[in-house]
Amino acid sequence: MYETFYGLTAKPFQLNPDPTFYFDSRGHHRALSYLEYGLHQSEGFIVISGEVGAGKTTLVRHLVQKLDPQKVVAAQLVSTQLDAEDILRLVSAAFGLRSKRLEKADILLGLEMFLVSLTAVGKRALLIVDEAQNLTHRAVEELRMLSNFQLGEHALLQSFLVGQPEFRDMMQGDDMQQLRQRVIASYHLGPMDAEETRAYIEHRLSLVGWKGNPRFEGPAFDAVFGFTTGVPRRINTLCDRLLLAGFLEGRKVLSAADVEAVVDEMKAEAGPEEVRPGQALPAGPLGANVIPLKTGSAAEAIDAGALEMEGGEEAAQARELAVRFQAARMEERLVRLEKTMGETLALLQRALARPKKAGAKEES
Numbered sequence: 001m002y003e004t005f006y007g008l009t010a011k012p013f014q015l016n017p018d019p020t021f022y023f024d025s026r027g028h029h030r031a032l033s034y035l036e037y038g039l040h041q042s043e044g045f046i047v048i049s050g051e052v053g054a055g056k057t058t059l060v061r062h063l064v065q066k067l068d069p070q071k072v073v074a075a076q077l078v079s080t081q082l083d084a085e086d087i088l089r090l091v092s093a094a095f096g097l098r099s100k101r102l103e104k105a106d107i108l109l110g111l112e113m114f115l116v117s118l119t120a121v122g123k124r125a126l127l128i129v130d131e132a133q134n135l136t137h138r139a140v141e142e143l144r145m146l147s148n149f150q151l152g153e154h155a156l157l158q159s160f161l162v163g164q165p166e167f168r169d170m171m172q173g174d175d176m177q178q179l180r181q182r183v184i185a186s187y188h189l190g191p192m193d194a195e196e197t198r199a200y201i202e203h204r205l206s207l208v209g210w211k212g213n214p215r216f217e218g219p220a221f222d223a224v225f226g227f228t229t230g231v232p233r234r235i236n237t238l239c240d241r242l243l244l245a246g247f248l249e250g251r252k253v254l255s256a257a258d259v260e261a262v263v264d265e266m267k268a269e270a271g272p273e274e275v276r277p278g279q280a281l282p283a284g285p286l287g288a289n290v291i292p293l294k295t296g297s298a299a300e301a302i303d304a305g306a307l308e309m310e311g312g313e314e315a316a317q318a319r320e321l322a323v324r325f326q327a328a329r330m331e332e333r334l335v336r337l338e339k340t341m342g343e344t345l346a347l348l349q350r351a352l353a354r355p356k357k358a359g360a361k362e363e364s
């Protein structure tokens with residue numbers, strides 16, 4: 001739609017983790033160095049954590065793209081609530097091995113033989129588990145057992161565990177001590193700063209043939225940063241809407257006021273019920289990130305009914321927070337929807353990997 005109006009070859013702000021759009025921000029660069037270091041060590045676990053939308057999946061895909069398939073055989077899987085045996089089957093399947101109708105011991109044997117055979121031809125195996133916060137403790141334990149496979153002094157498998165901050169918390173548990181001992185490095189991928197946010201927007205635009213149309217006024221970039229706090233996914237959501245609005249209104253120059261208008265629109269879509277005076281603010285994964293719940297802050301202003309007031313700095317601040325809060329809620333809904341889709345996919349994967357029960361009919 002708006003692509004033609006702005007002379008772009010494609011949509012610049014899609015929500016899929018497409019590595020061709022990879023922007024090497026300081027945080028992403030650092031995280032990448034950790035992963036590359038891990039690869040070099042070829043053993044144990046590297047843990048990357050980050051909020052929803054920080055760019056973890058994009059980063060991992062970018063890395064996988066760069067790997068030489070003659071040297072590293074990478075298997076990726078997205079975790080849902082998997083229990084121990086499912087994870088072994090999925091790991092097996094991710095490496096292209098057959099695990100149907102096999103007992104656990106045979107799956108393990110198959111995996112070990114496969115890993116040994118890779119080593120024999122000078123290749124290394126890399127297992128990447130995304131959304132690791134969904135792993136059950138037993139599944140984590142199975143992964144740890146896999147990391148025990150060795151040939152002489154050499155570990156046969158290297159794993160990256162990528163997940164939301166809950167995964168870091170989960171790893172602090174007493175029962176995770178053995179896993180912790182195997183973690184050779186971990187890194188938390190935070191949001192970008194204002195300068196990087198601008199460079200990120202320009203980078204994505206230039207990959208689809210942007211030549212300055214639309215032109216972003218300086219304060220427009222600041223407004224995007226202010227609203228999104230530099231989280232790539234939020235930037236994409238907002239900028240996509242901004243370009244659409246610009247197109248609908250025939251604008252070739254976008255200002256901070258345009259950004260704010262889009263934010264207001266998103267706020268209106270989120271519905272009026274979201275923040276009421278006296279209502280406690282839920283600390284969802286995004287809400288907690290977006291709204292600074294400090295004493296004496298605008299959160300208290302909301303509690304004190306400042307939203308009802310017309311003027312005043314506190315009221316303005318509270319209103320701004322309310323807008324952010326509502327956008328975060330919308331985003332949470334989107335994430336939930338995506339998660340449901342992910343779970344359906346995993347169910348299918350599991351159904352395909354599961355051995356058929358005796359007597360069950362073969363499907364044609």
Ligand SMILES: Nc1ncnc2c1ncn2[C@@H]1O[C@H](COP(=O)(O)OP(=O)(O)O)[C@@H](O)[C@H]1O
Pocket residue numbers: 013014015016017018021022023024025028050051052053054055056057058059232233236
């Ligand atoms: N470094 C980056 N370069 C380009 N786009 C990015 C980057 N990081 C994140 N994005 C974009 O932000 C959105 C969310 O990224 P994603 O990798 O799915 O985050 P996460 O896996 O941490 O939830 C995607 O649209 C992705 O393309």
Ligand SMILES: [Mg+2]
Pocket residue numbers: 056057058130131
């Ligand atoms: Mg992801």
